[in-house]
Amino acid sequence: MNSPTTPSRPPLRSVLLRSRKRTILGVDPQKLIKYFFGSNASVAIIVLVLIMVFLLREGIDFLPTYQRELQTYRRAGLEFCDIIDQPLQRNQALSSSLRQAVSASLETLSKTARDWRDAAFLLKRQVEDKTARPRESLTQALEKTPPAPEQIEVFRRELGEASAAAAKALDYPAVFGTAEREQLQREFAALTPEVTDLPPLLQTLAAEFSAKDREARTKFASLVQAQEEFEEATEPLQEVVDELKAKALETKEKAVEFDVLETNRLRLLEAAATETDAKEKASLTKEAAESVSEAVNLEKSIQEITGRTAELREQVEKYAVVIEKAAAVLPQDAGTGAARALVNEVREGIPAHAREMRAAAATLEGWRWDKPVSIFSVIGAFFFGTQWITNSSWQDFFGFVPLLSGSLVIAAIAILIATPVSVVAAIYTNQFASEREKEMIKPVIEFIQAIPSVVLGFIGISLVGNLIKDVSEWSWLQWVPGFPIQERLNMFNAGCLLAFMAVPTMFSLSEDALNNVPRAYIDASDALGATKLQTVFRVIVPAGISGILSAILLGLGRVVGETMVVLLVAGNRIAIPDFSAGPGVIFHPAHTLTGIIAQELGEVSRGSSHWQALFMVGIVLFAISLLVNWCARAVARRFEPHKA
Amino acid sequence: MSAEPTAKTTPPPVVQVRDMDFCYGDSKALFDINLKVKYHRVTALIGPSGCGKSTLLRCINRMNDRVPSARVTKGEVLVKGKNIHDADVDLTQLRKQVGMVFQKSNPFPKSIYENVAYGLRIHGEKNKSVLDEAVERSLTHAALWEELKDRLQANALALSGGQQQRLCIARAIATVPDVLLMDEPCSALDPISTLKIEELMHQLAHEFTVVIVTHNMQQAVRVSDYTAFLHLGKLVEFAPTEELFTNPREKLTEAYLRGTFS
Numbered sequence: 001m002n003s004p005t006t007p008s009r010p011p012l013r014s015v016l017l018r019s020r021k022r023t024i025l026g027v028d029p030q031k032l033i034k035y036f037f038g039s040n041a042s043v044a045i046i047v048l049v050l051i052m053v054f055l056l057r058e059g060i061d062f063l064p065t066y067q068r069e070l071q072t073y074r075r076a077g078l079e080f081c082d083i084i085d086q087p088l089q090r091n092q093a094l095s096s097s098l099r100q101a102v103s104a105s106l107e108t109l110s111k112t113a114r115d116w117r118d119a120a121f122l123l124k125r126q127v128e129d130k131t132a133r134p135r136e137s138l139t140q141a142l143e144k145t146p147p148a149p150e151q152i153e154v155f156r157r158e159l160g161e162a163s164a165a166a167a168k169a170l171d172y173p174a175v176f177g178t179a180e181r182e183q184l185q186r187e188f189a190a191l192t193p194e195v196t197d198l199p200p201l202l203q204t205l206a207a208e209f210s211a212k213d214r215e216a217r218t219k220f221a222s223l224v225q226a227q228e229e230f231e232e233a234t235e236p237l238q239e240v241v242d243e244l245k246a247k248a249l250e251t252k253e254k255a256v257e258f259d260v261l262e263t264n265r266l267r268l269l270e271a272a273a274t275e276t277d278a279k280e281k282a283s284l285t286k287e288a289a290e291s292v293s294e295a296v297n298l299e300k301s302i303q304e305i306t307g308r309t310a311e312l313r314e315q316v317e318k319y320a321v322v323i324e325k326a327a328a329v330l331p332q333d334a335g336t337g338a339a340r341a342l343v344n345e346v347r348e349g350i351p352a353h354a355r356e357m358r359a360a361a362a363t364l365e366g367w368r369w370d371k372p373v374s375i376f377s378v379i380g381a382f383f384f385g386t387q388w389i390t391n392s393s394w395q396d397f398f399g400f401v402p403l404l405s406g407s408l409v410i411a412a413i414a415i416l417i418a419t420p421v422s423v424v425a426a427i428y429t430n431q432f433a434s435e436r437e438k439e440m441i442k443p444v445i446e447f448i449q450a451i452p453s454v455v456l457g458f459i460g461i462s463l464v465g466n467l468i469k470d471v472s473e474w475s476w477l478q479w480v481p482g483f484p485i486q487e488r489l490n491m492f493n494a495g496c497l498l499a500f501m502a503v504p505t506m507f508s509l510s511e512d513a514l515n516n517v518p519r520a521y522i523d524a525s526d527a528l529g530a531t532k533l534q535t536v537f538r539v540i541v542p543a544g545i546s547g548i549l550s551a552i553l554l555g556l557g558r559v560v561g562e563t564m565v566v567l568l569v570a571g572n573r574i575a576i577p578d579f580s581a582g583p584g585v586i587f588h589p590a591h592t593l594t595g596i597i598a599q600e601l602g603e604v605s606r607g608s609s610h611w612q613a614l615f616m617v618g619i620v621l622f623a624i625s626l627l628v629n630w631c632a633r634a635v636a637r638r639f640e641p642h643k644a
Numbered sequence: 645m646s647a648e649p650t651a652k653t654t655p656p657p658v659v660q661v662r663d664m665d666f667c668y669g670d671s672k673a674l675f676d677i678n679l680k681v682k683y684h685r686v687t688a689l690i691g692p693s694g695c696g697k698s699t700l701l702r703c704i705n706r707m708n709d710r711v712p713s714a715r716v717t718k719g720e721v722l723v724k725g726k727n728i729h730d731a732d733v734d735l736t737q738l739r740k741q742v743g744m745v746f747q748k749s750n751p752f753p754k755s756i757y758e759n760v761a762y763g764l765r766i767h768g769e770k771n772k773s774v775l776d777e778a779v780e781r782s783l784t785h786a787a788l789w790e791e792l793k794d795r796l797q798a799n800a801l802a803l804s805g806g807q808q809q810r811l812c813i814a815r816a817i818a819t820v821p822d823v824l825l826m827d828e829p830c831s832a833l834d835p836i837s838t839l840k841i842e843e844l845m846h847q848l849a850h851e852f853t854v855v856i857v858t859h860n861m862q863q864a865v866r867v868s869d870y871t872a873f874l875h876l877g878k879l880v881e882f883a884p885t886e887e888l889f890t891n892p893r894e895k896l897t898e899a900y901l902r903g904t905f906s
Binding site (some may be wrong): 521522534543 | 705707710735736737738739740743744746748753754762763765766767812815816819896
């Protein structure tokens with residue numbers, strides 16, 4: 001409170017401050033500095049928002065585009081054909097099983113004879129390969145007009161010597177007796193280009209095999225016949241379906257072409273409307289008029305397809321009856337246990353397949369070409385679609401499930417491997433390691449992060465893949481599901497490498513979490529007489545569990561977003577992994593959300609439905625990453641009482 | 645230098661420190677300490693900051709072992725007549741015998757029940773009824789049972805500061821130690837909570853032998869039966885509390901009590 005008597009003089013402090021104050025462009029420099037720092041911090045936020053906006057802008061059009069495409073798919077009648085064609089694919093799987101059963105059965109009788117024949121033919125080929133040059137010279141000499149007899153004689157001798165040497169040097173397998181070997185050697189030495197007939201012993205071997213094969217075919221006649229019948233059964237039906245498919249495809253192509261022309265015309269007209277120059281305007285209008293094409297009469301062409309519904313149903317019914325008959329006459333017996341299992345599998349599979357075909361045929365009547373495709377069914381077709389088919393001459397499908405399942409399985413493998421490794425390493429480093437060990441372990445693990453992921457991809461292809469394949473062939477490991485594995489590049493391989501990549505993140509964050517456990521907890525536990533292990537597992541780890549969980553989640557975020565390794569190593573088969581194989585499914589190849597974008601985005605035309613679909617995948621990937629990171633933060637907040 | 649208390653004791657001293665020197669690396673922290681802690685009495689250690697009273701306290705349950713370079717260089721510490729640095733001493737058992745409460749309350753981020761039961765659990769007790777009984781007894785001793793018996797499963801960190809410190813006392817006495825060490829247990833508490841803990845200490849002295857480090861001389865007067873005054877790592881005077889405060893024998897003690905230095 002100033003008393004009125006004191007002269008009003010500003011306090012010394014404010015005088016001093018004012019005297020120093022300068023302004024830049026009328027703004028206090030303090031504020032300028034503040035704005036500078038603030039704007040740098042907000043750049044990150046702005047960029048994030050921009051990323052979201054651009055992803056959405058490119059991707060969100062996908063739904064209406066895909067809706068139009070699915071509409072065409074329906075209106076042109078492709079969907080109608082697929083009703084029958086899709087379940088018919090099962091036929092191929094069944095007949096392939098049968099073929100395997102047949103060949104396994106036949107081999108029980110003919111395998112020895114065939115091996116002999118094959119071995120002899122292989123030897124003959126080896127001799128021919130070794131004597132290729134003199135043979136070629138001789139052939140040329142023989143074809144020359146007029147013939148030069150001396151030259152031919154020289155070449156013939158050379159060939160004879162080379163053949164004899166080659167025949168002698170051959171490594172004859174043990175299946176041939178001494179006499180046979182000698183005869184083979186003699187026959188090989190006498191090979192000449194003029195004689196096209198097989199040498200006598202080879203002829204005998206071939207004849208023996210044919211005899212055995214005939215015998216086997218007689219013995220398993222019912223099986224062979226059933227297999228042939230089953231394969232033939234599909235032919236009349238397939239013929240009808242193929243005719244319909246051709247028609248539908250023709251309609252679709254016309255409709256697509258019309259769409260393109262129509263869009264073009266409208267664009268030209270629009271340009272003409274805004275054009276001010278009269279000449280230009282006239283030329284644009286003229287061009288637009290030329291672009292007019294005849295609209296496809298969808299209704300008429302669809303009637304050509306649906307008109308044959310009755311015929312199609314009849315064929316399906318016939319097919320079902322034939323295959324059921326074939327199933328009934330399938331013999332109980334087959335050559336080997338594996339073959340019997342296959343035959344049984346087919347026998348059980350056929351009735352289900354027949355039922356499926358009949359059910360499909362029954363839905364044909366209810367199918368309407370003009371039923372609109374709702375936006376919800378488009379969303380469903382994307383998020384729950386089981387097929388990702390692109391650049392197809394028939395129809396592109398953008399189903400998300402094959403990619404998502406691949407990504408999830410790989411991420412699960414990676415996390416299952418990386419979590420124990422990194423958490424245990426973090427506990428050891430934080431609680432048990434000496435200072436020297438700490439100084440060594442931490443930089444080494446953190447260095448893993450510096451390895452470029454493409455290098456890890458190389459390692460996956462060249463090293464890990466072969467290693468897993470070799471290990472899977474060890475006889476005492478055959479109890480492991482999925483062993484021996486077929487593909488070197490598979491989800492397990494990718495999961496291992498991703499685990500390796502996730503370890504530094506998870507290790508460092510877990511170690512931090514353990515470090516953040518208050519010293520006082522350890523004091524209290526020690527003072528109560530707890531051993532080091534008891535303190536670690538009853539106090540430190542439970543107190544740091546939120547940090548550890550959030551470390552695992554951030555590791556998961558890293559794994560889901562990783563691209564290069566999965567692209568190189570996961571095998572890139574775009575199909576839902578065959579979960580019926582049980583845990584062995586992890587040794588199958590798959591494709592991923594990230595990999596598909598990296599692989600396909602460079603090759604698609606900008607703005608096409610495929611392009612947009614890839615952006616949709618990007619949006620979903622972005623959403624998953626955000627969700628995982630948000631969960632990590634939520635977990636860290638939720639279980640961190642000592643920081644509250 | 646050191647002063648033996650004059651009163652004759654019938655039960656032997658629970659803790660006895662004999663001619664002990666203690667070093668952190670090359671620097672000596674305690675010089676030639678002699679101290680006898682009486683059975684079921686409260687002994688207070690007072691002295692200016694850095695005089696070594698906490699170090700001396702931590703020698704009794706070998707908490708100093710965790711500091712890599714710290715060691716006793718001369719003399720010995722006996723708990724119930726046994727040298728605690730002997731090779732056959734099990735550190736786990738020693739710390740079960742000698743409980744400790746810290747300056748800042750440090751309950752584990754677990755439930756109240758689990759906090760109190762922790763000591764028993766790590767010593768292998770699995771029987772639920774034994775644990776239940778021990779939790780009730782310890783909380784009763786710590787004057788918490790009535791307040792908390794209905795929410796034993798609540799997180800201990802949700803308790804007030806004073807309650808947390810009493811919970812730490814309950815945790816320390818759950819294993820029924822012979823000696824309870826308290827390292828400035830009230831320094832982070834408000835006056836009312838401090839009062840409650842001081843009342844509690846009188847109660848605890850019926851069951852346990854208590855050694856308390858305090859920088860608050862009034863507190864030493866209020867709670868202790870014997871007081872030891874340390875200065876620069878040396879035990880200046882050790883006497884019954886009343887005697888030490890009313891009639892100190894050493895000039896240094898008198899100066900400290902008067903507030904000439906602190």
